[in-house]
Amino acid sequence: MRPVLLIDFGSTFTKVTAVDLEAERILGRSSAFTTADSDIGRGLNLALDRLADKTGDLVYESRLACSSAAGGLRVMVSGLVPELTAEAARLAALGAGAKICRVFSHQLTRCDLTEIEENPPDIFLLTGGTDGGNRQCITSNAERLASLTSRFPIIFAGNRSALDDCERLLADFPLTVCPNVMPCFGELRIEPVQKEIRRLFLERIVSARGLSRTRELLSGILMPTPSAILSAVTLLAGGTKEEPGIGDLIAVDVGGATTDVYSVGQGEPDDAGIIFKGLEEPYAKRTVEGDIGVRYSIQGIIDEVGPDRLACEADLETGRLVQLVSHLTAQPFLLPEDQGEELRRLDHTLAASAVDVATRRHAGVLSRVYTPMGPAWLQKGKNLRQMERIILTGGSLIYSTRPLELARQALYSDRHPESLRPYRAQALLDQDYILSAMGVLAEREPGIALRIMKKELTPLGVCHRRQDQEEANGSA
Amino acid sequence: MEQENGKRLVIGVIGADVHAVGIRILEFAFRQAGFQVTNLGVMVSQEEFIGAALETGADAIVVSSLYGHGELDCRGLRDKCDEAGLEGILLYVGGNIVVGKQDFNDVEKRFHEMGFDRVFPPGTTPEQAIECLNKDLGVG
Numbered sequence: 001m002r003p004v005l006l007i008d009f010g011s012t013f014t015k016v017t018a019v020d021l022e023a024e025r026i027l028g029r030s031s032a033f034t035t036a037d038s039d040i041g042r043g044l045n046l047a048l049d050r051l052a053d054k055t056g057d058l059v060y061e062s063r064l065a066c067s068s069a070a071g072g073l074r075v076m077v078s079g080l081v082p083e084l085t086a087e088a089a090r091l092a093a094l095g096a097g098a099k100i101c102r103v104f105s106h107q108l109t110r111c112d113l114t115e116i117e118e119n120p121p122d123i124f125l126l127t128g129g130t131d132g133g134n135r136q137c138i139t140s141n142a143e144r145l146a147s148l149t150s151r152f153p154i155i156f157a158g159n160r161s162a163l164d165d166c167e168r169l170l171a172d173f174p175l176t177v178c179p180n181v182m183p184c185f186g187e188l189r190i191e192p193v194q195k196e197i198r199r200l201f202l203e204r205i206v207s208a209r210g211l212s213r214t215r216e217l218l219s220g221i222l223m224p225t226p227s228a229i230l231s232a233v234t235l236l237a238g239g240t241k242e243e244p245g246i247g248d249l250i251a252v253d254v255g256g257a258t259t260d261v262y263s264v265g266q267g268e269p270d271d272a273g274i275i276f277k278g279l280e281e282p283y284a285k286r287t288v289e290g291d292i293g294v295r296y297s298i299q300g301i302i303d304e305v306g307p308d309r310l311a312c313e314a315d316l317e318t319g320r321l322v323q324l325v326s327h328l329t330a331q332p333f334l335l336p337e338d339q340g341e342e343l344r345r346l347d348h349t350l351a352a353s354a355v356d357v358a359t360r361r362h363a364g365v366l367s368r369v370y371t372p373m374g375p376a377w378l379q380k381g382k383n384l385r386q387m388e389r390i391i392l393t394g395g396s397l398i399y400s401t402r403p404l405e406l407a408r409q410a411l412y413s414d415r416h417p418e419s420l421r422p423y424r425a426q427a428l429l430d431q432d433y434i435l436s437a438m439g440v441l442a443e444r445e446p447g448i449a450l451r452i453m454k455k456e457l458t459p460l461g462v463c464h465r466r467q468d469q470e471e472a473n474g475s476a
Numbered sequence: 477m478e479q480e481n482g483k484r485l486v487i488g489v490i491g492a493d494v495h496a497v498g499i500r501i502l503e504f505a506f507r508q509a510g511f512q513v514t515n516l517g518v519m520v521s522q523e524e525f526i527g528a529a530l531e532t533g534a535d536a537i538v539v540s541s542l543y544g545h546g547e548l549d550c551r552g553l554r555d556k557c558d559e560a561g562l563e564g565i566l567l568y569v570g571g572n573i574v575v576g577k578q579d580f581n582d583v584e585k586r587f588h589e590m591g592f593d594r595v596f597p598p599g600t601t602p603e604q605a606i607e608c609l610n611k612d613l614g615v616g
């Protein structure tokens with residue numbers, strides 16, 4: 001036996017998973033509640049005790065971890081044009097597992113600077129201009145950042161021609177330099193920045209957050225949890241050199257406060273008549289919806305879907321819905337199983353809407369433009385129509401009694417035909433919460449992580465696109 | 477190829493126009509002449525021209541229109557450039573910019589009024605365009 005311990009430090013739970021590298025299987029899992037950041041060591045010990053009850057005492061050959069504790073990794077990004085370099089920078093940081101607190105475009109204003117000064121980020125990602133292109137914006141932003149009193153790590157990933165000036169201006173910041181996120185127009189190059197963000201996370205942020213004590217317990221990797229999940233699903237989709245993956249996929253993680261969506265695949269137009277517009281899309285893409293979640297962010301779902309429609313889908317009176325929502329908001333730790341029938345229905349509807357809204361925001365959009373020559377099709381964003389697998393993870397999906405229906409919300413719908421979501425897909429459930437652990441393990445043993453995921457994810461069956469009529473009939 | 481002249485061009489076919497061949501030839505010719513070229517291809521919106529010109533720090537935007545609706549598609553481009561901080565950027569347009577055979581002097585006048593610095597009639601060769609670019613951008 002070759003046991004390895006994988007730890008996921010969450011903001012509310014610390015989860016531990018023991019894996020046997022030799023048998024390529026999971027030995028056991030457990031978790032413990034962590035109320036405060038200072039508790040992190042205690043939460044870990046508690047979780048380990050519980051794990052030992054299941055697995056017996058194990059001597060781990062390594063201990064690896066990911067973390068979203070202490071508010072996650074707070075990143076601010078700046079670029080020039082909102083939908084070009086600023087967007088490229090945003091995509092880069094999201095894919096590295098960051099929590100994006102601000103996206104600035106064009107020149108930083110005095111107001112922006114005050115905001116940065118008052119609440120400085122863990123990392124500032126400074127971009128703008130293609131290589132050899134606009135130099136003025138990034139240089140003046142560097143100058144403005146230098147006028148602040150706070151100092152924070154800055155990653156320069158903009159126009160190379162502006163590098164010398166920026167290095168001089170930012171001499172007393174911890175500055176690292178990466179290749180431009182958009183080296184030439186429309187081309188996205190985000191992996192180097194993502195690597196750098198993860199390195200900074202490990203080196204600086206972890207020690208600043210009181211996680212350093214736990215670091216002694218670890219033997220290496222510590223990455224932001226969303227970045228671990230993104231590497232897990234990327235591995236699962238693409239496989240290794242020796243072993244194929246399961247193909248292009250999307251994954252949805254609905255949480256109490258936010259909903260994350262991941263997609264792995266090229267996402268190019270699937271018809272010769274469609275013309276792609278805008279910035280290239282990342283092969284492995286993550287988006288996070290900060291206003292969509294089934295406990296702290298219910299209001300965001302209501303705002304998006306509307307209370308009446310939500311009530312109708314949960315088979316409740318609108319007044320009753322409002323009552324139940326305030327009940328849920330007041331008791332965010334209420335689990336679906338200890339609820340009455342009404343609350344369970346509401347919970348299901350909230351999770352379904354979260355999947356629907358978040359995948360719609362993640363997916364690309366097809367628009368029909370009416371030209372003097374007749375209609376033409378333009379695609380903006382990533383095309384998921386041909387992706388044939390959906391993975392569900394996160395508390396509210398894992399504990400659902402009707403997970404296949406939730407998966408279906410991620411598919412193409414007649415209500416939003418413009419949204420380029422999958423036509424049909426096989427749904428897989430991350431029942432035992434292994435994705436983040438496998439993402440961490442993948443850094444060391446990708447082959448083993450891949451095979452464990454293939455074994456452990458539970459197939460739920462195939463779901464098909466949603467058509468208006470059947471939606472109206474209420475049949476699933 | 478000529479030595480790079482340090483001047484940057486953003487080029488593309490505006491509007492709903494899908495004529496894809498000419499713009500590639502222009503891209504090739506402009507590169508040969510020493511320009512750095514960002515070719516946005518076909519079906520390019522005004523916003524795309526402007527976004528690309530901003531990020532690449534372009535010295536000129538070269539608009540091609542072949543299907544006859546150039547006048548509609550080009551209207552307002554200069555104002556939007558001004559709005560976006562691209563005041564004074566060189567704007568060219570050419571191809572078959574209007575429908576059918578019209579008096580080119582009239583056409584030229586209308587496009588000048590729309591803020592284009594140079595307007596080229598059908599049949600303009602890339603060389604003629606390069607000559608103008610060199611002159612207007614002070615190359616060589």
Ligand code: B12
Nearest residue numbers: 493494495496497498540543544569570571572575576605
């Ligand atoms: C091939 C072609 C098509 C193909 C295009 C395939 C493709 N994806 O590229 C298809 C079949 C799709 C097509 C469709 C249409 N076409 Co057509 N097409 C042509 C054709 C035969 C050749 C175009 C070409 O590739 N030429 C070769 C290249 C190298 O030359 P070029 O495009 O003219 O570009 C050069 C110069 O013009 C110049 N130039 C171009 N832009 C600029 C800009 C500047 C600033 C400068 C300085 C120079 C410059 O430099 C280029 C390189 O040398 C022309 C006729 C012709 N012989 O030109 C008609 C032609 C352009 N089409 C025409 C029309 C009307 C149409 C349609 C509207 C037909 C219809 N009713 O459906 C549609 C429009 C579709 C759309 N949304 O754009 C008309 C335009 C008439 C007008 N403007 O008054 C033309 C002129 C035919 C005609 N005589 O009626 N077309």
